Structures are given as C-alpha cells and as structure tokens.
Amino acid sequence: MIEVESLRKLFRGGRGLDGFSLHLESNELVGLVGPNGAGKTTLIKILSTLLPPNSGVARVAGRDIRSDPRGVRASVGYLPDVAGVYQDMRIREFLEFFADAFRLMEPNRSVAIERALTRSGLADRPDDFVEHLSLGWKQRLLLAKTLLHDPKVLLLDEPATGLDPLARITLREQLKRLHSEGVAILISSHILSDLEDICTRIVFIADGKNVAEAATGAAEGSTAPSIRCEVEFEGPADAVDPHLKDAPDVRVLEKRDRLFIIELPGGRAEASAFLQKLLAAGVLITHFDARGLNLEDRYRRAFGGQTR
Amino acid sequence: MSRLVTNPMILKELRQRLREGRAWLLPTLYLLVLAGTVSFAYYAATDPEMGGSRGELQGADIGEVIFLTVVFTQLVVLLLMAPVFSAGSLTIEKEQRTFAGLLTSLLTAPQIWWGKFVAALLYLLLLLFSALPLLTLALAFGGVEPTELLKAVGSTVLVLASICTVGLWCSSMFRRSVHSTAAAYGFVLVLSIVTAVVFGFLVAHWESNNFAARGEGPPAHIQAPLFLNPFYPLLALVGSGGFGQFSYPVSSWLLFTALGCLAAAFSMRRIQRSGEQL
Numbered sequence: 001m002i003e004v005e006s007l008r009k010l011f012r013g014g015r016g017l018d019g020f021s022l023h024l025e026s027n028e029l030v031g032l033v034g035p036n037g038a039g040k041t042t043l044i045k046i047l048s049t050l051l052p053p054n055s056g057v058a059r060v061a062g063r064d065i066r067s068d069p070r071g072v073r074a075s076v077g078y079l080p081d082v083a084g085v086y087q088d089m090r091i092r093e094f095l096e097f098f099a100d101a102f103r104l105m106e107p108n109r110s111v112a113i114e115r116a117l118t119r120s121g122l123a124d125r126p127d128d129f130v131e132h133l134s135l136g137w138k139q140r141l142l143l144a145k146t147l148l149h150d151p152k153v154l155l156l157d158e159p160a161t162g163l164d165p166l167a168r169i170t171l172r173e174q175l176k177r178l179h180s181e182g183v184a185i186l187i188s189s190h191i192l193s194d195l196e197d198i199c200t201r202i203v204f205i206a207d208g209k210n211v212a213e214a215a216t217g218a219a220e221g222s223t224a225p226s227i228r229c230e231v232e233f234e235g236p237a238d239a240v241d242p243h244l245k246d247a248p249d250v251r252v253l254e255k256r257d258r259l260f261i262i263e264l265p266g267g268r269a270e271a272s273a274f275l276q277k278l279l280a281a282g283v284l285i286t287h288f289d290a291r292g293l294n295l296e297d298r299y300r301r302a303f304g305g306q307t308r
Numbered sequence: 309m310s311r312l313v314t315n316p317m318i319l320k321e322l323r324q325r326l327r328e329g330r331a332w333l334l335p336t337l338y339l340l341v342l343a344g345t346v347s348f349a350y351y352a353a354t355d356p357e358m359g360g361s362r363g364e365l366q367g368a369d370i371g372e373v374i375f376l377t378v379v380f381t382q383l384v385v386l387l388l389m390a391p392v393f394s395a396g397s398l399t400i401e402k403e404q405r406t407f408a409g410l411l412t413s414l415l416t417a418p419q420i421w422w423g424k425f426v427a428a429l430l431y432l433l434l435l436l437f438s439a440l441p442l443l444t445l446a447l448a449f450g451g452v453e454p455t456e457l458l459k460a461v462g463s464t465v466l467v468l469a470s471i472c473t474v475g476l477w478c479s480s481m482f483r484r485s486v487h488s489t490a491a492a493y494g495f496v497l498v499l500s501i502v503t504a505v506v507f508g509f510l511v512a513h514w515e516s517n518n519f520a521a522r523g524e525g526p527p528a529h530i531q532a533p534l535f536l537n538p539f540y541p542l543l544a545l546v547g548s549g550g551f552g553q554f555s556y557p558v559s560s561w562l563l564f565t566a567l568g569c570l571a572a573a574f575s576m577r578r579i580q581r582s583g584e585q586l
Contacts, residue, residue, distance in 0.1 A: 049411075
C-alpha cells in the first residue's frame with residue numbers, strides 16, 4: 001500500500017530524509033518512531049503530497065506521488081501533527097465542506113457526513129460551532145473528516161499530542177477498528193506505549209535513515225532476542241555483582257541500591273536459569289520480573305541518549 | 309468551468325466572512341463615511357461661505373459634485389479595505405493550521421485561489437453597490453450621464469479586482485497576515501503615491517520645455533506612470549476642459565488587467581508549492 005525506496009529530501013537546515021525506505025501492506029498498522037528531527041514528519045508530508053522529494057521513489061496505493069499527486073490524495077487521509085479547524089463553522093458545515101472538497105456526490109456525500117458524525121460521536125450536536133469543542137472532540141472531528149472519502153491509507157503525524165488519557169484511549173480504539181476494517185495506517189508518535197498497544201510493526205528512523213525495525217507485542221519478534229529482567233534482593237548491596245561478572249552476556253541497564261534492571265540474551269528460559277543461579281548462590285531475591293524488552297527499551301537501544 | 313461556480317471554497321469563505329463581527333459594522337461605517345463626505349461636498353458647493361458658488365447654481369453642477377465626491381471617496385475607502393480582505397485570506401489558513409487540509413484535498417490551486425478571490429471581491433462589491441443610491445442621487449440632479457456612472461463603477465471594480473489579486477499574491481508569499489497585509493498596503497501606496505510623484509517630475513520637466521503652451525495635455529509617455537495609478541481611470545470622468553480629456557483610461561484598464569492576471573498566476577503557482585511553508 002505504501003512503497004518508499006531510497007527517499008531523499010534535503011532542507012537548507014540539513015534535516016530531512018537520507019535514503020529512507022519503507023514497505024507497508026494493506027493489513028498493517030505501522031508506527032514510525034525516532035527522535036525529534038529524525039524525518040518522521042518529512043516522510044509523512046511527502047507521502048501526503050505536501051512536499052516533493054529530491055530523489056527516490058514513493059508510491060501510495062499504487063500511485064506515484066510525483067506523477068499522480070491527485071490520485072494519491074484521493075487514496076490518502078492525512079492528519080498533521082497540529083491540525084487546525086475552522087472555529088467559526090458548525091460541525092456539519094465543516095464536514096460538508098471537506099466532503100465537497102473531496103468531490104463526494106450525493107447520495108454518497110450525505111452518507112459519508114452522517115457516518116463521520118457517528119464515528120466522531122458528534123451525531124447529536126451537528127449544529128454546534130467547532131470552537132465549542134474540547135481538544136479531544138476536535139481531534140475526533142478531524143479524524144472523522146480525514147476518513148470522509150474512505151481513504152485506503154491513513155497518515156497520522158503525532159495524532160495524540162495534547163490529548164488527555166481518555167481521549168488517547170478512544171483514539172487508540174478508533175485506530176484499531178480502522179485497522180480491522182482494512183485501512184493501512186502509518187502513524188508517527190512519541191507516545192511509545194500507545195504505539196506498542198496498537199501497531200503491528202515499528203519502524204525506527206534517525207537522521208532520515210532506517211535504523212531498525214521490530215514487531216510489537218513481544219520480544220520474540222525482534223531480530224536479536226533478548227529479555228529484560230528486574231531483580232530486587234536483600235542483603236549486601238554487592239551480593240549480585242560477582243554473578244553478573246561471571247555472565248559477560250548480561251547487560252546492566254540500570255542499578256539502584258538493591259535493584260538491578262538487566263538484559264539477558266535469549267527468552268524466558270534463560271531468565272529462569274539466571275534466577276535459579278542467583279538463588280543457588282544464596283542471594284535473597286525479593287522480586288524478579290522478566291517480561292521482555294518493551295518498546296521503550298528498544299527505543300533506548302536504538303537511539304541511546306540521543307535527543308535533539 | 310462549472311467547478312469555478314460550484315467551488316466549495318466560495319461558500320466556505322462567504323459563510324466565514326459574514327459571520328465575522330465586522331460583517332455588518334464595515335458597511336455601516338462605509339456608508340456613514342460616504343454620506344458624511346457627500347453632505348460636506350453638497351454644502352461646500354452650495355454655501356458661498358464655504359467657498360461654493362455665489363451665482364445661480366445649476367442642479368447639474370450639484371450632481372457632478374456629488375458624483376465625483378462619491379466615486380473618488382469610495383475608491384479611497386475601498387483601496388484601504390482591499391488589502392485587509394485579500395492579503396490575510398491565505399495566511400490565515402497557514403496561521404490556523406488549516407492550509408494542509410486544503411492542499412491535501414482534491415481542491416486544485418486555482419480553485420483555492422478563486423474561492424479566496426471571489427470572497428474578497430464580493431465583499432468589496434457589496435460595499436461598492438451599497439453606495440449606488442448615492443450615485444443615482446447624482447443622476448437625479450443631472451449633469452452626469454448613465455455611461456459615466458457605468459464607467460466609474462466598471463473602473464472601480466477592475467482596480468479593486470487587481471488589488472485583490474495583488475493582496476492574494478502577498479498572502480501566498482508570506483506566513484503571517486501582518487506581513488502580507490503590510491506588503492499589500494505598501495503596494496497600494498506605491499501605485500497611488502509613487503506613480504503620482506513620478507508623473508509630477510515628468511510633467512514638470514515637460515512643462516519647463518514649454519510644451520504646455522500649445523494647449524495640449526501631457527502626451528502618453530509622460531502620463532505612463534499614472535496608468536497604474538488606481539485613480540487615473542476615474543480622472544477621465546473629470547469634466548471637459550480638465551485633465552480627463554487628455555487621459556488614456558483604456559491603457560490603464562489594460563495594465564490593471566495584466567497586473568491582475570500576473571498576480572493571479574504567481575499566486576496559484578505559490579499555492580501549489582505551499583507545502584514547504586507548512
């Protein structure tokens with residue numbers, strides 16, 4: 001559904017894309033993750049035809065973004081990071097305008113507007129002015145507007161920014177439902193827990209290049225299996241140190257008094273073996289948690305302390 | 309062609325404009341200013357103590373005074389308003405972060421431009437036509453031909469349309485309304501004042517060579533800077549014996565049309581590339 005090959009976009013400031021590639025199928029919900037200035041927004045803007053690339057190939061729903069931008073726009077729903085609304089329009093008028101902007105003809109136009117009102121949960125207040133909606137409701141309205149023309153691909157740039165927890169949960173549910181309906185979704189976000197919950201795959205990007213890729217939900221899907229363990233114990237603070245030195249593959253992620261967060265190569269079996277080794281050595285373990293690497297750990301591993 | 313008429317941008321723009329607080333305030337102020345100016349001109353023309361005629365005053369003279377006062381005053385006021393309505397129309401979409409929604413819809417750059425242009429011009433035309441009763445008052449007094457009235461209204465519409473396209477061009481170039489509006493006002497000032505100053509220098513030089521002694525007006529090349537002056541086409545309406553008989557209003561109309569077409573083409577091109585500005 002999205003094919004990006006060696007995409008390059010240069011800005012005067014230097015940030016952009018530097019040979020980025022991505023393939024996204026119709027049944028995928030892919031998260032785009034990276035530090036600020038990594039190129040996430042640039043990629044989404046190029047795919048939505050707002051920006052022309054310097055080189056490389058980008059196709060959305062089989063249409064080339066350069067030779068057929070209108071075809072791409074007809075297939076894409078784009079929600080920018082900070083999307084504005086027409087505050088002085090009524091909710092129905094706002095949807096009607098975009099239905100007309102996407103050239104929906106009757107009876108599809110009316111059906112699409114009613115569906116958008118239902119989808120956004122605003123069916124009982126179509127005559128309210130947009131300015132009276134809270135940020136969360138505005139975001140729901142914007143998403144409904146983005147879906148008016150039944151796009152095959154959804155490009156979302158930081159859609160949860162500024163939303164309260166309940167609005168974020170609602171957004172996640174909406175995206176899951178759309179994914180189950182067959183809409184391909186590319187979403188950029190800094191809220192890793194949200195992405196972990198809904199995405200089928202995560203693509204890491206930095207300096208405009210592909211950095212890593214991982215399936216979500218479990219560490220088993222990662223290319224180099226490892227498991228993260230939290231170990232808490234009683235007794236001398238250095239009781240565990242000799243056992244860590246004996247196992248060079250074990251990486252200490254964090255050490256706080258009598259609490260260690262470590263990363264072991266392998267899966268649950270290896271974690272269990274490590275626990276047995278500590279117990280056999282007489283270390284008094286009070287807490288042991290081995291639930292694998294979450295997205296935050298993977299992010300940390302991919303980007304380290306990289307911030308912009 | 310039908311897309312230009314059924315353009316959703318026009319309905320959206322007009323709806324938004326007429327919901328603004330100034331939608332009713334501006335026409336009211338506009339008519340008050342015109343009525344005040346016409347009243348002043350009437351008394352100035354009829355009251356000898358205010359410099360009016362001491363002899364018997366003809367109705368035609370009063371009609372002519374009212375007509376010229378209205379057409380020039382409304383052009384001044386509308387020239388001050390045109391940048392406000394046009395120069396902010398695209399920048400406000402950028403400021404409100406709604407422009408990306410337009411650019412990623414199936415609306416084309418010409419459709420976006422046309423919607424903005426029609427909305428800006430229609431509001432100015434609403435003001436212009438709301439003053440028609442004052443102009444017809446001049447017709448009732450006499451001294452003014454209906455063709456002169458048509459020419460005055462036509463010239464004003466053409467000049468305002470050109471200024472609106474320039475305002476939209478400024479709006480497509482800048483990100484902030486304050487900058488685009490300032491640029492559009494700068495442009496109006498250049499057209500209104502700088503062209504007149506240049507003409508003043510040229511005509512002074514021309515007169516110093518005693519060409520004026522022959523009883524002819526300045527030739528076309530001396531008047532050329534004025535062709536882009538918004539008030540120039542109206543000068544042709546100034547009665548016989550005045551500057552009007554030597555003016556070239558058609559050249560001015562053609563230049564304003566060309567200016568409008570150029571500004572429109574640049575604006576549309578700029579809108580197409582606006583993604584870089586978002």
